[in-house]
Every structure is written in C-alpha cells, then in structure tokens.
Amino acid sequence: xxxxxxxxxxxxxxxxxSPVRVLVVDDEQSITELLSMxxxxxxWQIRTASDGGGAMQTAREFRPDAxxxxxxxxxxxxxxxxxxxxxxxxxxxxxxxxxxxAVEDRIAGLTAGGDDYVTKPFxxxxxxxxxxxxxxxxxxxxxRSESVLAVGDLMLDEDSHEVSRxxxxxxxxxxxxxxxxxxxxxxxxVLSKAQILDRVWSYDFGGQANVVExxxxxxxxxxxxxxxxxxxxxRGAGYLIKPxxxxxxxx
Amino acid sequence: xxxxxxxxxxxxxxxxxSPVRVLVVDDEQSITELLSMxxxxxxWQIRTASDGGGAMQTAREFRPDAxxxxxxxxxxxxxxxxxxxxxxxxxxxxxxxxxxxAVEDRIAGLTAGGDDYVTKPFxxxxxxxxxxxxxxxxxxxxxRSESVLAVGDLMLDEDSHEVSRxxxxxxxxxxxxxxxxxxxxxxxxVLSKAQILDRVWSYDFGGQANVVExxxxxxxxxxxxxxxxxxxxxRGAGYLIKPxxxxxxxx
DNA sequence: CGGGTTTCTCAGAGATTTCACAGGTTCGGG
DNA sequence: CCCGAACCTGTGAAATCTCTGAGAAACCCG
Numbered sequence: 001x002x003x004x005x006x007x008x009x010x011x012x013x014x015x016x017x018s019p020v021r022v023l024v025v026d027d028e029q030s031i032t033e034l035l036s037m038x039x040x041x042x043x044w045q046i047r048t049a050s051d052g053g054g055a056m057q058t059a060r061e062f063r064p065d066a067x068x069x070x071x072x073x074x075x076x077x078x079x080x081x082x083x084x085x086x087x088x089x090x091x092x093x094x095x096x097x098x099x100x101x102a103v104e105d106r107i108a109g110l111t112a113g114g115d116d117y118v119t120k121p122f123x124x125x126x127x128x129x130x131x132x133x134x135x136x137x138x139x140x141x142x143x144r145s146e147s148v149l150a151v152g153d154l155m156l157d158e159d160s161h162e163v164s165r166x167x168x169x170x171x172x173x174x175x176x177x178x179x180x181x182x183x184x185x186x187x188x189x190v191l192s193k194a195q196i197l198d199r200v201w202s203y204d205f206g207g208q209a210n211v212v213e214x215x216x217x218x219x220x221x222x223x224x225x226x227x228x229x230x231x232x233x234x235r236g237a238g239y240l241i242k243p244x245x246x247x248x249x250x251x
Numbered sequence: 252x253x254x255x256x257x258x259x260x261x262x263x264x265x266x267x268x269s270p271v272r273v274l275v276v277d278d279e280q281s282i283t284e285l286l287s288m289x290x291x292x293x294x295w296q297i298r299t300a301s302d303g304g305g306a307m308q309t310a311r312e313f314r315p316d317a318x319x320x321x322x323x324x325x326x327x328x329x330x331x332x333x334x335x336x337x338x339x340x341x342x343x344x345x346x347x348x349x350x351x352x353a354v355e356d357r358i359a360g361l362t363a364g365g366d367d368y369v370t371k372p373f374x375x376x377x378x379x380x381x382x383x384x385x386x387x388x389x390x391x392x393x394x395r396s397e398s399v400l401a402v403g404d405l406m407l408d409e410d411s412h413e414v415s416r417x418x419x420x421x422x423x424x425x426x427x428x429x430x431x432x433x434x435x436x437x438x439x440x441v442l443s444k445a446q447i448l449d450r451v452w453s454y455d456f457g458g459q460a461n462v463v464e465x466x467x468x469x470x471x472x473x474x475x476x477x478x479x480x481x482x483x484x485x486r487g488a489g490y491l492i493k494p495x496x497x498x499x500x501x502x
Numbered sequence: 503c504g505g506g507t508t509t510c511t512c513a514g515a516g517a518t519t520t521c522a523c524a525g526g527t528t529c530g531g532g
Numbered sequence: 533c534c535c536g537a538a539c540c541t542g543t544g545a546a547a548t549c550t551c552t553g554a555g556a557a558a559c560c561c562g
Contacts, residue, residue, distance in 0.1 A: 033337050037364025040341065041389075124363050173508055189410045198363045210550085211510060217551060234412045235518065235549065236425035242411070424519055459522060461539085466520095468541055486529065486538065 012042075012135055014065065020044045020135055023062055025055040025081065026070035026097065034203060035068060038124045039131070052081040059089060066135050068127070070097040071107070082110065093134040095127070114138060121202035125178045129158060149184045152230060152243030154223060156184055165223050172222065175200070179215050180223070183231070183241040192238040212239075263293075263386055265316065271386055272296045274313055276306040276332065277321035277348065285454060286319060289375040290382070303332040310340060317386050319378070321348045333361070344385040346378070365389060372453040376429045380409065400435045403481060403494030405474060407435055416474050423473065426451070430466050431474070434482070434492040443489035 012020050022044050024035045032048040039046050047062045049055040059067065067085065071078035082094065096117035098107050107117050114137060116130050136147065147159040153166040161177060163170045172180065178200045183191065193212045197205070216239055220231050228244040263271050273295050277283045283299040290297050298313045300306040310318070318336060322329035333345065347361060347368035362368060365388060367381045387398065398410040404417040412428060414421045423431060429451050434442065444463045448456070467490055471482050479495040 029334070033334065034360060034363060036341060037337070037366070041363075041365040046341075175509070190412050192362075194368065195362050198360055203360045203363075207510065208512085210512090213550060214510075214552080220551095233550070237412055240411060426520070458520095461523095462521065464539060465522095465541075468539095472541095484539070 012044075012132060020066070021062060021064045022046055022066050022068065022131065023055065023059055023064040024048045024068045025050075025052075026068070027051060027072075028070075031070070031097075034124070035127065038128060038199075042128060042132075052084075055081055056084055056088070059085060059092075063089075064092060066093050066095065066131055066138075068095045068097065068131070072099070079110075091138070093138045095130055095134060097122070121204040123178060123200055123202050124198070125182050125200050129178075129181065133158065149181065151184050151187045151241055152245070154184070154230060154241075156181060163223075165227065170222050172219075175215060176219055176222070179212075180219055180241075183239070186240075188240060188242045190234050190238045190240045195238070263295075263383060270294055270296045271317070272298075272313060272315045273317050273319065273382065274306065274310055274315040275299045275319045276301075276303075277319070278302060278323075279321075282321070282348075285375070286378065289379060289450075293379060303335075306332055307335055307339070310336060310343075314340075315343060317344050317346065317382055317389075319346045319348065319382070323350070342389070344389045346381055346385060348373070372455040374429065374453050375450050376433050380429075380432065384409065400432065402435050402438045402492055403496070405435070405481060405492075407432060414474075416478065421473050423470075426466060427469055427473070430463075431470055431492075434490070437491075439491060439493045441485050441489045441491045446489065 014020055020043075022039055024032050024039070024046060025048070026032050026035070027050045029050070032050070036046045036048060047058050047064070049058045055067075055069070069078055069081060069085075078096065085092065085094065093113075094115045096107060096110065096115065098117055098119055100119045100121075111117055114134070116134055118126055118130055133147070147157055149156045149158065154163075155165070156163045156177075158181065161172075163172055163177070163180065179196065182196065182200050193209050196212050197209060201207075201211070216231060216233075220229065224231055230244050231239060231241050233239055265271055271294075273290055275283050275286045275290070275297060276299070277286070278301045280301070283301065287297045287299060298309050298315070300309045306318075306320075318340075320329055320332060320336075329347070336343065336345065344364075345361075345366045347366065349368055349370055351370045365385070367385055369377055369381055384398075398408055400407045400409070405414075406416070407414045407428075409432070414423050414428070414431065430447065433447065433451050444460060447463050448460060452458075452462070467482060467484075471480065475482055481495050482490060482492050484490055
C-alpha cells in the first residue's frame with residue numbers, strides 16, 4: 001500500500017496500514033546511525049543490532065519486513081547470520097552491505113533468492129531505493145505499489161531504470177539517475193545542494209559541492225533539452241523539479 | 252496542529268495541543284540568548300545547554316521536539332553530542348549551526364535524515380523557518396500543518412519557495428523572500444525597521460538601516476505593481492502587510 | 503591491455519543579488 | 533504654508549552564486 005504524505009512524498013506501508021519495519025545490522029555505529037536516520041525519515045520503523053547474536057534476537061521479536069545486513073561482523077560473519085536468518089525468517093528479504101572489493105560472485109550467489117546488495121561506501125538513495133524494491137517485490141507491502149515515478153511527462157522506472165520524457169527514451173548514467181530519482185521523489189520542493197550531496201553521493205564523498213551543479217547541468221541537457229524546463233534553480237536555496245506547463249494555480 | 256493566536260499569528264502546536272519544545276545547544280551565551288528570545292516569541296518552550304554533557308541531561312528530561320545544535324562545542328564536538336543524541340532520542344530532528352566555511356566537509360552526511368543546517372551568521376527568520384520545517388516534516392506537529400502562507404490573494408509556499416499574487420507567479424530573491432515571509436507571518440501588524448532588521452538580516456549585519464526601505468521598495472515593485480497595495484507604511488512606526496480590498500479605516 | 507564511458511576537479515564567464523550612497527519626494531507639525 | 537524628518541528609489545559597484553567547457557583520473561568490459 002502506498003500513502004501520500006502531506007509533503008507529497010509517497011510512503012510504503014504494510015497491507016494493514018502499519019509502517020514497514022526494517023532491521024539494520026552493522027557493527028560500525030556511524031553506519032547504523034546514518035541508516036537509521038535515513039530510513040526513519042522514509043517513515044519506516046527501525047531497529048538496529050551490532051552483531052549476529054543481537055541481530056537474531058531482535059529479529060525474532062521485531063519481525064522485520066526486511067533486513068539490512070553488513071557482511072563483515074565481529075562475532076560471526078554475515079554468512080552465518082544469514083543462514084540463521086533464513087532458517088528462522090525465511091520470508092524476510094535481506095539487503096547485504098559489502099565492501100567494494102568483496103568477491104562479487106559470492107555475493108551474487110547469495111542474492112539469488114530475491115535479495116539484493118549494495119557496496120560500501122553507498123549512497124542513501126541507493127540503499128533506500130533497493131530496500132523499497134525488496135519490500136515491494138516480496139509483497140510485504142501492497143503489491144500494487146508502483147515502481148514508476150512520474151512528474152509531468154517525465155517518467156522514471158525504478159525497476160528497469162528507464163527514463164523518458166514525453167515518450168522519448170533518455171539514457172542516464174548511474175549518478176544522473178540517482179539525482180533525478182531524488183528530485184522526482186520530492187517534486188515541487190526545494191532541495192539544497194547539501195541535502196542532495198548527503199543523499200545522492202556516498203557518505204564518504206569528500207569532494208566539492210559543485211558536483212551537484214555539474215550533474216544538474218548534465219540532467220538539464222538530457223531532460224530539459226529544447227523543451228520547457230522542469231528543473232529549476234532557486235538561487236541561494238537549491239534546486240527543484242516540477243511539471244513543465246503547470247500554469248501553476250497551486251503556486 | 253496549527254492554531255491562530257489572538258494577534259493573528261499562526262503557531263505550531265503538538266498533536267495534544269501543548270507547545271512545541273526546542274532544546275538549544277551552543278556555548279556562546281549571546282547566541283543561546285538570541286535564539287531563546289526568538290523561539291520563545293514563536294510560542295515554543297525553550298531550554299538551553301552550553302555543552303554536550305548538559306545537553307544530554309536536559310534532553311533526557313525535557314524531551315524536546317527538535318534540537319538546535321552548534322557543531323563546535325567546548326567539551327566534546329558537535330558530532331559526539333549528535334551521536335549520543337541519536338542513540339537516546341532517535342526521532343528528534345536536529346538543526347545544525349555551523350561556520351560558513353565548515354559546510355563542505357563537516358556537514359556531509361548530517362542532513363541525511365531530514366535534518367537541516369544553517370550557517371553562522373544566520374538570520375532568525377532562517378532559523379525559525381528551518382525549525383518549523385523540520386518539526387512539520389518529522390510529524391512532531393500535526394501533519395496537516397501547511398507549508399503555504401496566504402494573505403489575501405498573495406501566496407507564499409515555504410517548500411517550493413514560490414510566491415504568487417492573484418495567480419501570477421512572482422520571482423523573489425532570497426532576501427526578498429525572507430522579508431516577505433516575515434511580513435506574511437505577521438499580517439496586519441506593524442513591524443518596525445529595527446524588528447525587521449533583527450529578524451531578516453544576519454545578527455552580524457553592520458550595514459545601513461535603510462536596506463529595509465530598499466527591500467520594501469523592491470517587494471512593492473514586485474507584488475504591489477499596478478495592483479491595490481498590500482504593503483503599507485506607518486510613518487514613524489514601520490511597515491505592515493494586509494489583504495488588499497480590506498476597506499479598513501484603521502489609520 | 504585498450505577504448506569508450508563516467509566521475510570529478512578546476513577555473514573562468516556570466517548572471518544575479520546585495521548594498522551604499524545620494525538626491526528627490528512625501529508627510530505632518532507648527 | 534514652511535521645514536525638517538522620514539521615506540522612497542535610481543545608480544552603480546562589489547560580492548556572490550551558478551553554469552559549463554576542458555581535461556585528468558578512475559572505471560568498466562571485452
């Protein structure tokens with residue numbers, strides 16, 4: 001089920017209308033905190049655990065709809081946790097967190113059951129999107145919840161990663177896609193460069209804030225090219241996206 | 252929830268009707284005082300702390316709806332305070348105060364959970380507006396509380412930063428926007444130039460007092476142009492805004 | 503390994519915004 | 533009716549913010 005919050009953001013809900021529950025397992029506190037904040041902001045209920053033992057215990061009584069699981073834990077490795085998780089909560093999808101260099105195929109094997117993974121350092125957009133996908137697909141949330149975002153004649157499919165405007169297909173790079181997704185999930189709302197950076201770029205990104213400007217520029221070239229622009233600059237405040245023709249009565 | 256006070260100002264309230272509670276943490280007394288005044292004037296309940304230890308203690312028993320947190324504190328840096336805050340009060344949104352130049356590196360990742368920040372030197376309007384936004388979005392206050400201010404046919408949307416009069420969109424610069432917001436949050440009330448200066452300009456502004464006149468002039472050109480004026484001068488007292496047609500004899 | 507792609511830094515051009523200054527205008531009291 | 537104070541607004545310069553081209557480095561894939 002989906003509901004629309006007052007801000008116009010769409011939230012996932014469980015069939016009974018209660019909020020989605022997610023268990024986050026990672027031994028680095030900074031990571032669990034970062035994720036907790038971001039996921040709570042999605043309107044989800046979060047519990048955290050810092051090791052395998054705690055994870056199992058919490059999982060048993062919290063009954064999460066999804067689990068975020070770091071593959072390198074102190075007491076037992078992610079694999080054992082995963083095994084036990086599977087035995088006790090076979091229905092619950094898992095989003096793995098792995099180091100970039102971790103053996104990709106091994107992870108790939110694990111995700112066979114409809115699970116998914118994200119490599120560290122990740123961007124919050126990525127984690128949130130993947131989790132939404134998992135939850136949507138495993139039916140913890142209403143199945144009808146769509147994977148397509150639309151703002152005006154601009155469409156973005158979160159599953160296929162296809163983007164089109166007015167029917168024309170548009171090819172975006174990974175970063176462009178995430179930026180656009182973030183904008184489109186917050187239509188008509190000014191997003192500051194800092195917010196965008198925090199959300200779309202990896203948490204360890206240390207670069208210049210003007211990458212945001214740069215990527216906005218790329219996006220404009222691709223989706224606003226020639227047409228009436230949908231991406232707008234609010235000088236000194238940030239950027240926002242909104243439908244084009246809008247003879248805005250809503251102001 | 253929103254309620255309208257006898258003076259016509261709109262205040263945020265918690266779902267149970269009690270006032271919003273905000274904890275302000277900064278070691279510079281001048282700052283905590285400045286903020287306390289301004290925030291109390293909003294009708295909120297304020298507590299202050301000057302260091303991390305005090306902040307945690309106060310937070311535990313005060314249970315604030317939002318926290319204003321300076322990122323450079325004496326005993327432990329803002330980050331540690333933030334960490335502990337997050338652990339104990341995971342739901343409470345934080346508004347960070349940071350130095351202008353620190354923005355790039357330090358803040359990264361902080362606004363991820365829907366938190367926000369303001370750079371020093373800030374204007375009170377900015378802090379208040381951001382706090383209202385945080386509280387509104389995180390649902391400490393009634394979710395129906397709107398982001399649109401309206402006076403007569405003049406509309407100002409705090410989310411999209413859009414302003415329109417009688418349907419016509421109006422482009423305002425950042426300063427013009429803040430000034431208009433301040434006027435509109437106090438409709439039919441005379442605001443002195445000093446009040447405006449204190450509220451809309453940064454606390455360290457050292458310029459000529461006639462910037463206010465100048466910006467009022469800009470605003471008039473944009474929102475009163477041709478139409479029946481909504482911004483009025485009370486010679487020797489200040490300015491006020493009110494709906495146009497009001498044949499108010501109140502002189 | 504090599505070529506096409508993607509990400510990102512850097513820097514300059516350009517646009518916009520902020521603000522001081524000063525002369526002109528209006529208001530209100532005497 | 534006059535005068536000074538208060539207010540308004542044009543001008544222009546400095547400060548700030550944004551956009552974008554160019555190119556280096558990292559990356560991906562066969």
